Amino acid sequence: MPRRLPIAVALAATAALALSACGTTHENSGQGGSSAGQAPANCKGPSGHYLIGMSQANNAEPYREQMNKDIQNAAKAIPQFEVKISDAAADDSKQVSDVENFLTQQIDLLIISPNEATPLTAVVKKAYDKGIPVLVLDRKVDGDAYTEFIGGDNVDIGRQAGEHMKKLFPNGAKIAEIRGLAGSTPAKERQDGFAKGIEGGNIDIVATVDGDWLRDKGQAQAEAVIQAHPEIQAIYSQNDPMGEGAYLALKAAGKEKTVKVTGIDGLPIPSGGIKSVEQGRLAATFVYPTGGKEAIAAAKTLLIDCKTVPKTQTLPTQLVTKDNAADVYAKANS
């Protein structure tokens, strides 16, 4: 083998050189003329055909799958739109590549739901600087090199969840908190907001555990909490699947009737939080809107109507309890 390797080295080296040599300067041809940020410059009106790249952070999360569905459904109504969806599988590096690949395909508009803010900022700016309108969903990027941010307010949702907890226990209570993935922004925001919301209500968080947004992890963590703190009266879960897991743990301990669980997300699907509330497993959940429908509406405004859009669109949440669960579900699926 050693004798032959020089050939291999040479091959590899020439291959690398050949790869670069046979390329074209194609990247200069596309959106070049349009100035950054002025989205309507891309506008070809109703007669155009538009390729929209949707860079999703992680299809494996039901919330993000719902966002994709909302985008696809909304785009179906607009014949000029062709939407391509990529999945970064929760990897920042993969998502950077996904956006680069969209740029290679010369998309007319980028929708991105970043896995994390800072790592995606540079590549989003690259797209924006090429004159491609960028709609950022759910999680922001740093700086202002994007066209519009559309998303819910996790701090506010956490705060409302905290205030709802005070309403459930006017005389105070001992509760546990199940957080999402440590290190993720929404986990921190939903925690901080909740802490604000319960201020002055004598709500005592006796245990905080990480459930990584996952049902099975939530169940295991809740089992441990129930063992260590049998006195808890409620569990604040930062999303619905972990809340469902906590419910399973409570049921195994025979406490599902006495300990209340609240969640967040409220997806309008059969396995989602709204149904969990309707069927009595969760005491309440808060709808965290995907922004998918709104993103396509914004794309239409920019590309077909040739108008501008606001820099930020904050989507309101909605409290779902047993009283309104069926209505909310029906409305979301109409």
Place this chain on the structure above:
Amino acid sequence: MTDLQTEPNERLETKTSTATSIVSMLFRFQSLFGLVAVFIVAVLLSPVRDGANIFVSSDNLFNVVRAVSEIGIIAVGMTFVILIGGIDLSVGAVLGLAAVGSAVLMVNDDFGMWPAILIVLAAGLVFGLLQGIASAVFGIQAFIVTLAGLQIARGIARIWSGGQGVAIAYGDGPGEAPVSFSLLGERTFNGLVPIPAIIFVVIAVLAILFLRTSAFARHVFAIGGNEKAARLSGVPVTRVKVIVFGLCGLLSALAGVIHAGQLNQGGPNDGSGYELDAIAAVVIGGTSLSGGRGSVVGTVAGALLLGVLNNILALRNVDPNVQLLVKGLVIVAAAGLQRLRPAS
């Protein structure tokens, strides 16, 4: 060592049967042929816009190399580990730890760029050496040692970062990283060639030369081929094994530094699952998981093959779920080719 014995035979064979030698040639460069085949398919399948094939645009090809550079660097280290019959599952977590370390040292602790990089690389090296010691000296299986190492590195990264991704801002003030560190996310030669791609190529060339010329490399092949025989013939088996794991840790840490520079952040969860991509690149590259046989050239080709595959699937807008399926099938096909390989 085994090569020295087989080569005279090979020369005889070439005289007697050119057919068998062509076959064995094919298998020798199997990983390169795989890359070439996937490359050709990619060119054929690539969308064409304004008469230009978008896959072979220089911008796109450099995107491919940039995208595989971190995995590629890790896979080079992984090649050495697999050559001795080991495995290292901790590489992705070590990448995350190194990314966090780079960010925390420069942003929170005001270290200069080079001190921070050196500390992080040293940490990766030590982490790898410790895993090597646990595996080679105490005889715990590498799979278990590095599975534990994965958890430990991830845990340290989360503690060190406070559980949050540490954003890297650039400047001269306190709480800012030196501007030169941002070069890792830049491109040179007219904004065309990504810096991480250059580092990957340099590392690959060094490793190829190292594996070809050094006595250490012969020891690596000997251990992977037959550990007992290697020990009996005087190869310092334990020392070589420990160093190989150290090398893999070092290269994983280097990938982590690049990761932090490319993404302007050190995230404690970064690099999840990278170990599997790295192992896939090594196996596609023709290195045997049972050790003793393989090459860094193959690994580089394997990494590029995965990169080209990812890229063309994306350019064709293949459904992400179907992409997983296609990638899995290609890996199985490459591994299947290994079984066809002649024993020589």
